[in-house]
Amino acid sequence: MTYRIAVDTGGTFSDVVVTSDSARELWVNKALTTPERVFTGISDALAVTAGQLGLDLRNLLEQTAIFTYGTTFSTNAIITRDTARTAFLTTLGHPDTLVLREGGKHNPFDFRGQYPEPYVPRRLTFEVPERVNSEGEILLALDENRVVEIAAELKARKVEAVAVCFLWSILNPAHEKRTGEILAAELPGIPVTLSHALNPILREYRRASSAVIDASMKPLMQKHLREMEQDLRAGGFAGALLVGTSFGGVLTVEDVASRPIYTVNSAPAMAPVAGRANAPGEDSLIVCDMGGTSFDVSLVRGGYLKFTRETWIGPQFTEDGMHRTIPCGLELGIPTVRANRCSGARDS
Numbered sequence: 001m002t003y004r005i006a007v008d009t010g011g012t013f014s015d016v017v018v019t020s021d022s023a024r025e026l027w028v029n030k031a032l033t034t035p036e037r038v039f040t041g042i043s044d045a046l047a048v049t050a051g052q053l054g055l056d057l058r059n060l061l062e063q064t065a066i067f068t069y070g071t072t073f074s075t076n077a078i079i080t081r082d083t084a085r086t087a088f089l090t091t092l093g094h095p096d097t098l099v100l101r102e103g104g105k106h107n108p109f110d111f112r113g114q115y116p117e118p119y120v121p122r123r124l125t126f127e128v129p130e131r132v133n134s135e136g137e138i139l140l141a142l143d144e145n146r147v148v149e150i151a152a153e154l155k156a157r158k159v160e161a162v163a164v165c166f167l168w169s170i171l172n173p174a175h176e177k178r179t180g181e182i183l184a185a186e187l188p189g190i191p192v193t194l195s196h197a198l199n200p201i202l203r204e205y206r207r208a209s210s211a212v213i214d215a216s217m218k219p220l221m222q223k224h225l226r227e228m229e230q231d232l233r234a235g236g237f238a239g240a241l242l243v244g245t246s247f248g249g250v251l252t253v254e255d256v257a258s259r260p261i262y263t264v265n266s267a268p269a270m271a272p273v274a275g276r277a278n279a280p281g282e283d284s285l286i287v288c289d290m291g292g293t294s295f296d297v298s299l300v301r302g303g304y305l306k307f308t309r310e311t312w313i314g315p316q317f318t319e320d321g322m323h324r325t326i327p328c329g330l331e332l333g334i335p336t337v338r339a340n341r342c343s344g345a346r347d348s
Contacts, residue, residue: 085158
């Protein structure tokens, strides 16, 4: 008998679902999540399921063809800022991209409110002499010596990840590519995200935000995913390992490890996909997922999922104590399945 396993690892519990095409049944179990080694909690839940099937855990994994993994690990890391120490390299003269964001403010002339801190602080933001114009023409050649100097400073400051976002690199990525090559040579083992390769879109803040968020998660998520894959393989699993994404599909572990931003908000994104698949013939659905710390709501309308590029971690705006509205959340800058998340719903 061949099985398929789906796992959703949350901040509190790891839920597992095992199914078999021949038996057409579902076996569902859960165990406490073990953040220090995520497979420990997963294996605890799977061991119970294996017992229900008259197998041991290794036999179950050996007979599993597909293992699909979803997690809130990356989302929680961003919210708690438990991410890598990240540096941001940008074009000379534009160090405030992450500070000013998109300039949205309901009261633009009210300067009394406390402005939120950027995702990467100014002390870890570095300006690189280079310039490409909106036609893709090089106006100022990349100063490679300055990039080497910055790399030495990053090493001295014990930076763990680097994001590079130059103006108009989406039209001519030569400077970003060369900067990536220099950083790889000067800082071996330090992951680098190049904005043109990750998210080649217009609107500078969103592309920069994508790059720094992605880079900040690489050390954490690469370790997380590779340890889980190693433990799975050691446990006897030889099938396909897939990871759920924020756009409602799946990718291989290798693809997700190179672009971990795709796992942010992946759990609420997969909920309407599952809802639509399990309610054939229903055009409109409300799908809810209540966890230990949050409550997610998503919609299926007319049989279609709603996608958006307005993807924020936290609210876009918030009010301070004097009812002034200021920017607050982080923009992912990537398309996702639209889902709304609220916290504190335990007593509602």
